[in-house]
Amino acid sequence: MIEVLNGGLQTTIQDGGRPGYLARGIPPAGAQDFYSLAIANLLVGNELTPPPLSRAAPGGAGLEMLVKGVSLRFGADSVVALAGADMPATLDGEPVERFKPIRISAGSVLTCGAARSGARGYLAIAGGIDVPEVLGSRGTYVRGSQGGLEGRALRKGDTLKTLAPSADLERLAGRSLGDLPTGPEEATVIRVVLGPQDFMFTDKGIETFLSAEWRLSPVSDRMGMRLIGPPLELHPRPDYLTRDAGSGPADIVDDVIPVGGIQVPGGIEPIVMGVENPTAGGYAKIATVISADIGKMGQIPPKGALTFRAVDAAEATAVIKDIWQRLRDAKAALDGGR
Structure with missing residues (x-):
């Protein structure tokens, strides 16, 4: 006990x-x-x-x-x-x-x-x-x-x-x-796959997202980690979204939110979804944190700084597969010497 x-x-x-x-x-x-x-x-x-x-x-x-x-x-x-x-x-x-x-x-x-x-x-x-x-x-x-x-x-x-x-x-x-390793390299560089609603942001908005230094708001928890930084420019929305989803520049018809999804309500203060993510939400998601870097986000302290780097889905998959295989190999070696 x-x-x-x-x-x-x-x-x-x-x-x-x-x-x-x-x-x-x-x-x-x-x-x-x-x-x-x-x-x-x-x-x-x-x-x-x-x-x-x-x-x-x-x-x-x-x-x-x-x-x-x-x-x-x-x-x-x-x-x-x-x-x-x-x-x-x-x-x-x-x-x-x-x-x-x-x-x-x-x-x-x-x-x-x-x-x-x-x-x-x-x-x-x-x-x-x-x-x-x-x-x-x-x-x-x-x-x-x-x-x-x-x-x-x-x-x-x-x-x-x-x-x-x-x-x-x-x-x-x-x-x-x-x-x-006891932890990741580049602990404050968070890799993301752009999307699924990155098309709603202008080229300038995407560039700002990837080049800015962001800070973690103290108003963060296991559901969502809110970031403080510059606003992200969005394209004007079609009329049907204003009618069906709301008047905000980043409002969309509710869809699923993955762990690591980055919502941008109103184009300001992106929110990275944690492991207690909600099922769905009505804001554009500019990018999704790769599985291997969810833990990095969890280690950013309040007011701590971070930046984002875009990768493709193939790299995201390869990185997590490699980490998981190395862990399993290490366990097999240690367990063999019980």
Whole structure:
């Protein structure tokens, strides 16, 4: 049993989420930065967290900590790992590192502080956190009060159970990432595929979108990340859109919004859809963040800067396939040495 001494700012139980239910009004949720949770799970012998919208199993359930981390008292020996945002952590008052297994003794207290860089820290625990599955996932859909621990963020006094570790704790404590990177290169360069409504923007509007430095508004969450920057010029709209969709320059007849879709209400303050994306919306989407960079967006802190770079669908697909294959290869190599 693990006791929550301090729940942090917003700490939720997350895994790879529950894709495939958007038609029922249920977004995938899951870890906003899948890669960070995946490497933390890798280090403690859990199943990997898959990329966004993957049909793979959701992987081990861990903790996603927003900006400020948790404090936990462990009732039994364990092995844990930290990844993602740089949240200085201590075990019984002694500093511990990210990206390495941490051996925990019964009665010990692990405390994660405020992020010095990044926005979301991840904590994986050997065996994974044991809460009931909802539609195949233990992840928390915060706005829908679904999954996780009673569909909410952790708070002081909560207790967590874990599943059985995949191997002896001493062996798990010897695992390492090897040559796997701990995070992405060009962490603030977000790759996008233009569209599906990029045709509504002028050439100047597209150029501005791709050349400007944007900053993340504090008014952002797991549903949408609002950006602050210059207005984006749109073409005049045909009369039928004004009649059927509304008078705003970026208004469209509602259509589906993908994870990573970038809506531009009124041509100002683009909103990047997160893993708790709504099912549909009525604003033009200038571009869509590629799956591999959804996690990058999740690590931009409030008022943090970012830029966009356009790629084609083939590159977007190749990048995520390569990342996922490298993670699986690393897991196979480590598991072979259990």
